[in-house]
Amino acid sequence: MAKEQPHILLVEDEPSIAELLRFTMQGAGFVTSIASDATQARKLIADALPQVVLLDWMLPDSSGLILLSEWRRDARTAHLPIIMLTAKGMEEDKVKGLNEGADDYVTKPFSPKELVARVQALLRRKMPEAGSQALAYGLLSVDTERHTVTVDGAEVALDQAEFKLLRYLVAHPDRIFSRAQLLDKVWGDHTFIEERTVDVHIMRLRKSLGAASGYVQTVRGVGYRLSMEEKS
Secondary structure, three states, X not given: OOOOOOEEEEEOOOHHHHHHHXXXXXXXXXXXXXXXXXXXXXHHHHHOOOOEEEEEOEOOOOXXXXXXXXXXXXXXXXXXXXXXXXXXXXXXXXXHHHHOOOOEEEEOOOOHHHHHHHHHHHHHHHHHHOOOOEEEEOOEEEXXXXXXXXXXXXXXXXXXXXXXXXXXXXXXXXXXXXXXXHHHHHHOOOOOOOOHHHHHHHHHHHHHHHHHHHHEEEEOOOEEEEOOOOOO
């Protein structure tokens, strides 16, 4: 039996860019659908979930960031792999997109080959997480299906970046990761994000975890780890 081709949803209102994306993705072996605005994208998502969404930041009837936020709040689409496409190049805009739950970020103009490589890398990174599972460590419990975290039985609110970071750390307790490794393993190869951004997410995560904040430890000169051991 032939292997089913992954389905890509392109949410892009500029016809020339949409057709370039369609041609590029189909040439790489992906089935593609195009939505020219947020309304059409919502309808297509309601009908069937794609494997990956390429989502433009600026749409005629809404912001791609608003659409991204909507999908991340819905349990059905909470883990849908999404790559943001935008002309915005400021680092704070990129960080904002990642904090809302984007899995990757590509700034226009982009290389079609690079975009294909990013889609393929995202699929490789996401597929092992397709199965639902609950992760636990000490006072922490991470429900990857419901996208919730509890500390000593009490649910805590995390943004998308904090949740991804904690999920990865809980899945690999007592292992030390450098900032570069966390950027690669948690968000992918985001070469445009400075490593100090990891420090900001770690600081926010600690504040959110309350009684379990001490689990997220700094290993001086190396990086971070999740551990219940006393710091040396």
